[in-house]
Amino acid sequence: MTADLTALDLEEAGAVLAAESARFASFGWMRGTSGNLSVVLTRDPLRLAVTASGHDKGELTPADVVLVDGNGAAVHEGKPSAEAELHARVAELTGAGAVVHVHTVASVALGHRHPGGIVFKDIEMLKGVGQPAHDVEVTLPVIANSQDMKVLGDRLEAAREPRMPAVVVAGHGLYVWGDTPRQARHHTEVVEWLLELELTRR
Template identity: 35%
Template sequence: MTYAFKQEDRIRTVVELVDAAKNFAEKGWFPATSGNLSVKLSGEPLAFAVTASGKDKENLTVHDFLVVDADSKALEPTSLKPSAETLIHAEVYKRVPNAGACLHVHTQYNNLISDLMFERGRVRIQGLELIKALNIWEENAAIEIPIVENWADIPKLAAEIGDVLDPRVPAVLIRNHGITAWGENVFAAKRHLEAFEWMFHNLFLKLTLQGNALAAAAL
């Protein structure tokens, strides 16, 4: 099987991921070496570069990535091991043909919101300006981000993410775990992730203020 990608393109896109990782690490989005990042190198057949398991994302280098296939198996001899969550990245690339980069981070707000809204099965957000960062431009636009259970069985988790994802809304939440967001390239995926995280923070603050207002009204 032939994988058509140039070495210089691989290095360039991985460097973009390294830069994004440093930015996210500064925000505290990679606690305790959690999270993983990938960029697609070839669509047919699928090949992508993904962060190796257990690496400190704050200090990533281009040497902390390995190239894997659609089954998350390394395509080159390496001592690096992909995270089990690499299967989630593969599922996104299979289900969303124009996805070129995939980012998975664990933050307090995406964990809190995913748990608070889990029984609804999704997080609904409407009317926020940052929805436009997802290339959704309708007036008073509404989006719904699916939430799946945090299954320990990663193949089951990946399959469920594939079943619920909406290509128009480039993210899925995993309850009490994190978010997986994607875009056509690293720049777009980063923009989408930052927009989602801002909207989750905003929603949490709104819910907190509403709760405080109700409590005050009951006094």
């Protein structure tokens, strides 16, 4: 643990992430051990609590998180998600306080169909991500997948749409962020609703 963080801080963050994971798993968005969540604990230096690798996301306990640095590397002990580096990159790039990564059918299907991005317009639910419901087009970026988190982070940075707190990774899933775990959850549910609507339209 670092001087500014205690085991209790990490346990409290773990309790929040365990609850959020159970919610997403109940929707079928984090099947098996897929998906991962994080919450920022400090900014300077950047430290995040990230869900541990290889755990059933519907059965996490407050202990199933790992403290990582701004490069996604474990600070103390434990094995974080392989995508912890991307969580840290998103937090640094966007100023987000929490990041959600889920594997939903709609995000994977539409990522294949719309490699240039998924456009939404005149949908009331856009208010859920802070956008007007009418007369504004908002694009959810889609980026090609990579097992190299540096490459994936560069693609996310290049494609990011500041009005949309999310990006689809083609063939993989959805990354969403917010100021807090609760806001990140709300954004995730709204963006997934938009994706499901688009999927049914086609």
